[in-house]
Amino acid sequence: MIKTTESAVVIGASIAGLAAARALSETYAKVTVVERDVLPGGAEHRRAVPQDKHVHSLLAGGSVTLETLFPGFGDDMVAAGAFAFRSGVDWYLDGHRIQALPQRGRGVVSSRPLLESVLRKRVAALPNVTIVDNCDVLNPLASVDRRRVTGVRVASRAPGATPTELAADLVVDASGRASRSAIWLAELGFQAPRETKMTVDTTYVTRSYRREPHHLDGRPGTIISPFPGSPRGGFLLAQEHDEFILTIGGLFGEQPPMDDDTLLTFAESLPSKDFPEFLRTATRITDPVKMRYPASVRRHYEELDEFPAGYLVVGDAVCSFNPVYGHGMTIAAVSAALLRDLLEAGPDDVAQRFFRAVAGPVDAAWTLATRSDMRFTASGVTPTLESRLLDRYITRLARAAATDEVVAAAVISVLQLTETPDTILAPAVLGRVLRHMSNAARVG
Incomplete structure (x- = not known):
């Protein structure tokens, strides 16, 4: 050239x-x-690069x-x-496990x-x-x-x-x-x-563990996103050298523990059994390291x-x-x-x-990131009528994605940055979420 x-x-x-x-x-x-x-x-x-000891997830x-x-x-x-995988990483949104979808091609995760x-x-x-x-x-x-x-x-x-x-x-x-x-x-x-800042006061702690065949039933990882009422979250992802990396923490002042016993208690507060079940049998191979991130800029x-x-x-x-x-x-x-x-x-x-x-x-x-952070009262952002309606929709979207493959595909594409946020508001997705809401109301 x-x-x-x-x-x-x-x-x-x-x-x-x-x-x-x-x-x-x-x-x-x-x-x-x-x-x-x-x-x-x-x-x-x-x-x-002090943050390179913590989990890094390369999105699709x-x-x-x-x-x-x-x-x-x-x-x-x-x-x-x-680590190469064919089965997808589990992702929890608003406490709901997103419907698992077939992996398109090979995925890889690493440090x-x-x-x-x-x-x-x-x-x-x-x-x-x-x-x-x-x-x-x-x-x-x-x-x-x-x-x-x-x-x-x-x-x-x-x-x-x-x-x-x-x-x-x-x-x-x-x-x-x-x-x-x-x-x-x-x-x-x-x-x-001009600068725009979004205070998040994120703190997380990371450790690495030996990866064994029974961990997560062979799955490559689990991700739990914080949500209102549960400002804690975590990543548990397979890595090279037969390791798992665990990064766990929270938003708006949540302080993850540095000792193993208290970490297990912290993990038990997450909306998935994967983290505490893993910690009960896993062998830690690195000391914990902590990172604080005050604000998005x-x-x-x-x-x-x-x-x-x-x-x-x-x-x-x-x-x-x-x-x-x-x-x-x-x-x-x-x-x-x-x-x-x-x-x-x-x-x-x-x-x-x-x-x-x-x-x-x-x-x-x-x-996508700041709208998620603004849902927390601790963000100090006064919600508008539009944002309150959107927050309610996201809650219902997560519930629908737990069982609906079409909704799940839309949610995952947005989380993985292969599609823009307006994808979850597309008529086909919106209609299915509304039907799930209607069905849930009848069952209730």
Whole structure:
């Protein structure tokens, strides 16, 4: 493929950064990924990614998209040790187990370090991509009129190193939630994006256990989403090396225990016997680790009238979601695929075009997550009449999905980000939910 532009720099070798580098590699003759952390040679935990010790669920929407960016991605995951399955993961919504559906094709689950290592290996193998680790990006470089970003100033973390300049036709910030883009924009004379925050005060604790054939009757996992009246939830998913990872916690101040005995009591409060039954026989192989997530943050770059040429922001630097919904990696993958498609039309005004394009999937995931969080009284959000009606509908939707395959398919497609939230309001789904309500009323 003919490269139309000379060079690009990606800030951060996160999943968003690696996927972005893959997208850029089709248009730019040279792509450099700059990462502040020392990158491991394989699937190891990274100091700069403290959340990588916790469960990471790559939703179906993300898996499909990564396969388009990295053909053979699923095979690479399995070859690296990821757990492959045909039967679906159980998912509890509002305390109801969603009707199990036949698995379409092969699914895979793994730890975050394994997933990241597979993507990093694929990106590092691209002939026009270089990954530089143990290096800080200090600030962007700009043209004399400060209307265009022309590269970045970087500094190796090696002793005695001095800052150097790295020229680029496009700089992509994939540095995550702690992105400094808003500060850098202000320094260049541009307006910082408006921020929307949703306080969730999520806390979760993670442990890993040995996976044995009798656990979950051979199923690959169980997911329980918190809901009003039950702000606790959890993930129990198979991993590589014959392990299960358990991440359990809650919203709005719920504090999961760190000791095993109290953890069992906590697990018994969940609307599924899977968790306590598993814990009674499982052998723990790692110490517990705790993570707190105070608030979801969305930065509205799509609203800006002016933005410097040669600059772009992706991933958690645009929107950081409540992790209990597992949206982050999928939106990162979708964003990279959109970037690749937009660059086919040329690099001009790519930021404005990208921000407008990515606003759709980001808004869909943000709405799904925040609407779920707003259902809790502790959110402090005063419900409107529309939201109260929607909350009642979601409760009835979950009940119907427990026995109705059509409703279940719609719910799972939304939870897995393969369809937008309005799918659950489609006439065919709405009609079946209403019929379930009517049948339940007659039985009652």
